[in-house]
Amino acid sequence: MTTPRRIKIKGRPQPDNVLVVGSVAYDSIITPHAQGEKILGGSASYACLAASYFTSPHIVGVVGHDFHDRDRKKLARRGIDLSGLQTDESGRTFAWRGRYHENFNRRDTEDLQLNVFERFNPVLSETQKKTPYVMLGNIRPELQLSVLDQLESPRFVLADTIDIWIETKRELLAAVMRRADLLVINDTESAKLTGETNVILAGRHLRTHGCRTVIIKKGEHGAVLFHEEGLFTTPAYPVTELRDPTGAGDSFAGALIGYLAATGTHDFATLRQAMIYGTAVASLTVEDFSTDRLAKAGCSEIKNRRKEILKMSKA
């Protein structure tokens, strides 16, 4: 197989490896304008495809007997290592059905079938244990901790989470946050986690309560990085053809960790650049259903959007 096209980093012929642990799902999505039935989704799918523009990510997840070969190929075609994608023949793939309301500002879960994901237990191979860059998708905090325990000496760990774990597993989540290098959450989650609706206060609160570095995503208003060296804000890319916002956050995080692995660094300056790339990649995801647009995006399209974002935030 030929290596898929990747964005090259000057002076770094070979990117470092990325491990992404998360969900692989079949989504059924209804928006005010259209709908998609049983389409590839899940945090790990989006994050790996996004990261694949910078490195060859290893996916760790589980699918059921109904998982299509075409979806496996879709991931493999972007150079994603599927050796960590378990197939549990005893059940079906995690399935989610959601509906977005007018203006996409609210979504309701209409149905959720964990299926084989309920018994998911990530066991890393010897190679995977040595991966330097790791993204812990929004799986149960116990599983995130189990992955952290298996990793030998990760250089950088990004952790995501989701409302339900904030509500039900706060202590375990706090343990994850203390051990991760970067927490990436959205503004609803940061408000729930800290009680602060002001994003600036929420981010500062998280940094003084165990998180080294925090990114709070604000959808169409961009994202804010809280780092020991300062604040950094990035606007969203000016998307005007929003079709399906699902996976935008995972694409952002996936591209971000992919870029860090490609550069081999994770200082303040690199994180800022990584956020711009994350923003560019996420803007592609939302322009079509599922991972279609993301899987087909070219490197030059991503680089052009990065340039546009830089230009529109340059005083």
Added chain:
Amino acid sequence: MTTPRRIKIKGRPQPDNVLVVGSVAYDSIITPHAQGEKILGGSASYACLAASYFTSPHIVGVVGHDFHDRDRKKLARRGIDLSGLQTDESGRTFAWRGRYHENFNRRDTEDLQLNVFERFNPVLSETQKKTPYVMLGNIRPELQLSVLDQLESPRFVLADTIDIWIETKRELLAAVMRRADLLVINDTESAKLTGETNVILAGRHLRTHGCRTVIIKKGEHGAVLFHEEGLFTTPAYPVTELRDPTGAGDSFAGALIGYLAATGTHDFATLRQAMIYGTAVASLTVEDFSTDRLAKAGCSEIKNRRKEILKMSKA
């Protein structure tokens, strides 16, 4: 009287003049934490004080017999020319009573007495007619048009508006928008004006419907400039001690027009810088009730905030 301290622009010993037409009011404000009774407010008061850090603005407005000498002095102390501030002895000053709700994300008008403002008719002096930089505060569109008719050859006109004129005087407002160089409104107003809640679409819509240049303010999410040369976004200053948001938008616009007058230019690059200064000045306004913090802010405080904003948006 000594000239108050102003922010100097390299190579421009003397700033151009600014004319601000708008309301001068006594506000009574209740926030979740505190309240202020009959405190100086109104779009022209905030805008002139903000502009006074860059030039000596001329205020055009009306007050009643109850207007305090101390408030006149507060404005004069910042070098604001009060010859256009009419006193109508037949009534009281425009009075507004508003209440902010938890997190300041909503405010209700509890009482509004137009008083002498109802009969306000801005008549410009010969000097005022020649002012190159003009801000039309959110007064009735007929009055904004009357001011435009009186101006001899303004170099740059900034127009603001408010919900009620969008609802009741759309045609007249459209005429103002066509004649102004820059429209500065907030995201609620742009949605009402265009039917587009997506800020990017709303801004583009306005530009294709008669506005040369548009700025849409998004509160804690910053502001977006729509210019023929491109988009520009600025984050908000990370205010953590919000006490009273009243006047933030007028302070932003006032500092913006003041900066343009100080530089004597209004190209894309200058507008971007002006927005950063506007953001810095507005962030001071909201840290205390009324115009107190704004009137007392030092030039170095404004310059420091400008630097911080530049730093936090620099990738």
